[in-house]
Amino acid sequence: MKTTGCPGEDVLQMWAEGTLEANEYAAAAEHVSACAACQTVIAQYKQLMWDLQHPAPVPVPEEQAELYDALMAAWRRRGSEEKDRAARSGAPRRLVPAWAGYSVMWTGHLPAVRLLRHALLRARTPERPESLGPRETPVRRAVRRLLRRRGGG
Amino acid sequence: MYYFVNTETEPTGATRRLRSDTYTDEQIIRLCQQGRQEGFSQLLQTYQDRVYRRAYSFLRNREDALDATQDVFLRVLNAVGHFRAGEPIWPWLRKITTNTCLNKMRAAGGRPPTVPLEEARDNPHPRGGRGDPQREAELAWDRRRLAEALAQLPPLQRMVVVLRHEEQLTYDEIARVTRLPLGTVKTHLFRARQRLRRLLHGEVGA
Numbered sequence: 616m617k618t619t620g621c622p623g624e625d626v627l628q629m630w631a632e633g634t635l636e637a638n639e640y641a642a643a644a645e646h647v648s649a650c651a652a653c654q655t656v657i658a659q660y661k662q663l664m665w666d667l668q669h670p671a672p673v674p675v676p677e678e679q680a681e682l683y684d685a686l687m688a689a690w691r692r693r694g695s696e697e698k699d700r701a702a703r704s705g706a707p708r709r710l711v712p713a714w715a716g717y718s719v720m721w722t723g724h725l726p727a728v729r730l731l732r733h734a735l736l737r738a739r740t741p742e743r744p745e746s747l748g749p750r751e752t753p754v755r756r757a758v759r760r761l762l763r764r765r766g767g768g
Numbered sequence: 769m770y771y772f773v774n775t776e777t778e779p780t781g782a783t784r785r786l787r788s789d790t791y792t793d794e795q796i797i798r799l800c801q802q803g804r805q806e807g808f809s810q811l812l813q814t815y816q817d818r819v820y821r822r823a824y825s826f827l828r829n830r831e832d833a834l835d836a837t838q839d840v841f842l843r844v845l846n847a848v849g850h851f852r853a854g855e856p857i858w859p860w861l862r863k864i865t866t867n868t869c870l871n872k873m874r875a876a877g878g879r880p881p882t883v884p885l886e887e888a889r890d891n892p893h894p895r896g897g898r899g900d901p902q903r904e905a906e907l908a909w910d911r912r913r914l915a916e917a918l919a920q921l922p923p924l925q926r927m928v929v930v931l932r933h934e935e936q937l938t939y940d941e942i943a944r945v946t947r948l949p950l951g952t953v954k955t956h957l958f959r960a961r962q963r964l965r966r967l968l969h970g971e972v973g974a
Binding site for chain 2: 624625628656659660663664666667668670671672673675676678679682683685686687689690691693694697
């Protein structure tokens, strides 16, 4: 029989569970050690928690085998649907993801990359023979055409 | 590396599953993500019974638990591509199972639970008693009473008790899995255990 000085049942539950805070434990300890009713409740909760932790094993029904087959069929169906979808779309498989291509493209604007590209182009271009005279640039070509039209060229 | 599916076809046409514990969780997930059938087969072989048992402990009904198991793996089938390989599978499956069962409980509303308890009679108690028929009978009786008491709890209280004591989750983890506030979890747990104690020990007010 619980008395008026007994701690609440929530405290006794947590005591049995071992989750009581240190100060709550200290506050209840003196009373519990002297109270048979509280000790009985704690013992019952400990027994209950032990039993809950060790439930009777649930037998597996026979339908589990059929469910396994049904789920495997669902997996195969899903796989074939995905293949069909890919075949219908007809899109070629990308070798390089789009973001990788774009990021490579944007590097062309970096000054270091531009200088390197110019240097490579210059190295690849064969030397112009001196006999051909200076290289005709677009500006020079435009001036030459203008002079020719005026009859001075 | 090649993996072989351990299956046999029985005369009934149903495929009998054989146990093989050679796959790690990571291998199972990687095979599934590659679209390999043996990955999903292994996932089912390893976890199908466990999911059923957990669903049964929440719902206390064989048919509902089978339905829930099917729903869980159909959800897994669509979501396995997003699962991070290397993480343990069971917490993920437990979360899906809990959510699926919560949805079922909400859909069922106030339907009274059914209590098939035949299994509790024939199982020996883990505390021992093997070889002592009287003790075994007492333990089986205790278990049966506990199962009956659990079946009388409101579904949400039962779920919280199972997650706390069978799954050994902390209060915070239970709140996360069930998406309930921590205070609500504590209240459900307190009331459930209080009611169970009163039911089992015959205190007035049960």
